[in-house]
Amino acid sequence: MGSFVPATDHDRKEMLSAIGIESIEDLFGQLPQEVLLKDGLNLPNGMSEMEVNKKMEGIAAKNTVFPVIFRGAGAYKHYIPSIVKSVISKETLYTAYTPYQAEMSQGILQSIYEYQTMICEITGMDVANASVYDGASAAAEAVAMCRDRKKNRAFVSAAVHPQVIETIKTYCFGNGMELTVIPEKDGITDLDFLKEHLDSQAACVYIQNPNYYGSLEPAEEIGSIAKEANARYIMGVNPISLGIIKTPIEYGADIAVGEGQPLGLPLSFGGPYIGFMACTKELIRKLPGRIVGETVDSNGKTGYVLTLQAREQHIRREKALSNVCSNQALCALAVSVYLSAMGAEGLKQTAIQCMSKAHYMAEQLEAIGYSVVNQGEFFHEFVTTSKIPAEQVMGKLEEHGILGGYPLTGERAGQILWCCTEMNAKDDIDRVIGILKEV
Template sequence: MGSYVPSTEEQRREMLKAIGLNDYRELYRDVPENMILNRPLDLPEGKSEMEVRNALAEMAAKNTVYKTVLRGAGAYDHYIPSIVKYIPAKEEFLTAYTPYQAEISQGVLQSIFEYQTMIAELTGMDVSNASVYDGATAAAEAAAMCRDRKRRVTLISATTHPDVINTVRTYCYGTNDELVVVPAKDGKTDIEALKNMLNEGVASFYVQQPNFYGVFEDAEALGELVHATGAMFVMGCNPIALAIMKTPRDCGADVAVGEGQPLGMPIGFGGPYLGFMATTTKHIRKLPGRIVGETTDHDGNRAYVLSLQAREQHIRREKASSNICSNEALCALTAGLYMATMGPDGMAEVANQCMAKAHYLENALTAIPGIRLRYDAPFFHEFLLDMPKCKEIEQALAEKGILSGLPYEDGMLWCVTEKASKATLDEVVSTVKEVLA
């Protein structure tokens, strides 16, 4: 019904006249006549704002919003403080383009600089980029930045999120490089297998911490093995866990990446999310994507700019480290805002509550006959249970407004965040008991 075109019909005719044309068709005179679409588009008629709102509200209502989500597997339902929802909706942040013009973009540039600092702090690394698309592409970009002329093979642990493995595989397919999956043993990377797979052709090894099953990997030991053969060590970390767990830097990682969604972004059916990437000073010029740097203007005022652009596609074209330009700037702003709102103590509190509540549920569920923890190892906020009747349990919990753990490989992968109350977790346990009774 509307196209947001402000000019009136009279004004449009005036404009046509000003450029010496008689009708709209002449604007397209370079388009061969036989190619012009000679029928209306097969779309519904345009709708008023009110109708559009109602139609989309109806679609939204067809989705089930659970009061408690106990499913993670790469998308984590954390509490989002009110202010973290409001600020990114400010129209200037929302509608600006990439900050090419520093003089009128200091707000965006500074928010990215602050985000880069917080990611560096969280991971213990020296430097961060301005973001990439998501955790999976961050892993793929990390693999690419570790390759050189001699070392081309990428190793990735089988305990990694399946979408991450497949995305890295896809990027490797692009550049005709080899990806080899290191097998798992008892829910962790098989360290002996890794030892046998490392050689002089290996560029990097990627491990997820905590891994897809929620289990903590022996990251330091893995890192030492990898470095012993001269390859690079890449860790994909959960950013909430990082508030309390040993940093990738302290585990010896050369590159730390991860999915930033838990830092204030809704689960949103899979996106937009945020890929974070951090590395050591040594590798800064290999880091893909935008990076904001500090400088001064001609009066000596502190100023921020898009920096180190000689790495990027608009300068290097086919020799660029990546083709990325647009990233997830507003999500990076959101993540910085989330971390500032929670503060170091609040972040640790979220992590500790996740851990405590996950263990509470795991304890209670494994006390039920027929249910056991598949991998008996320290875990964070996810755990894989061997249990019968997964579909029935999923259904029974759904009826109570609870999204169960993810049915996975004949078991269930559960995730508990700070949002779940003890009362709800008790309800889960009693419901599972009822189903299995």
């Protein structure tokens, strides 16, 4: 069996004698005899490292790795610069705990402070936290931030990623907030519905930009409608799009959140990813999760600490606004390294390439009879109709090692949500068009 226990028989003997007992089992005397596991666990025997390596390789080989991917829908394949993996593989950084002992954890704290700065820079917001679990939980936490005694209703656009809507719904089931889904009209949030239904109990309006279908929302107008009703305005954003598209702060948002996975994290079958959260100064004390701040030490030297902890569970217990007590620190590190490697110009060029390739592909698809459903501007995702069943299209592409767009369901059954990033070469797009022409 495999083991990571270093104790030898000799060690055990000495330790037992120091404790003054005969066997390790003597230490478990308080356990109720009637429910002890007398025959041990019903599990296979352990294995050596070499055997386990082989076994895991075998399991991994049962998955199909698609070299070419045109699917996004919440998880995006972008290029990850080599330096990202190099930094997050540093043993000290990935085996550290939450930086409770600040004097010994300045590196982790400083890297989070830098991350918070970068999230503020890309979103334009005043403050950011140290991150939460993923984009969907960030959205749900943001909605919960807006709740107060008089305002208990959240308005969420139907053009938001369905899993984000569902996560918000789950959190609302927990805290008792009422959730109204604003219907979509022509693939964007229905403004008339919003104007009509937003009332004095509206705590917030949540939209996604670009939305689930890739379209840009009338985000400025939605912001004004929210402001008029005295509701907070939350925008879920794709961070790559911020290289070129207007920031949440420019659209008038109070809170900006999003899935940080596009910024240097692999697809990983859905996780670990990272949720970023940023807000205006006004909301700083409602922001959940860890926050790092700058201060000085007893000699006046600059240093960093976890701060504003009076918001948090270990101080406030049942009065805390959220139970979040960790962050996705290693993912935040990846994001920081990614953004450092790309720089503002690199992020902008990535955004432009994503958008350009998506538009090129959309034109090519239209040319072979797939019509684009999006009516206004779109970023790097778009929806088309399909002349033949979407599953058949995907099957054909799969034979060529290509993961095609995501087949939509429900009222949009038969439509396909396509995505392009800088990773999709023109040749690959042309190849898809060639294959689809034949189907």
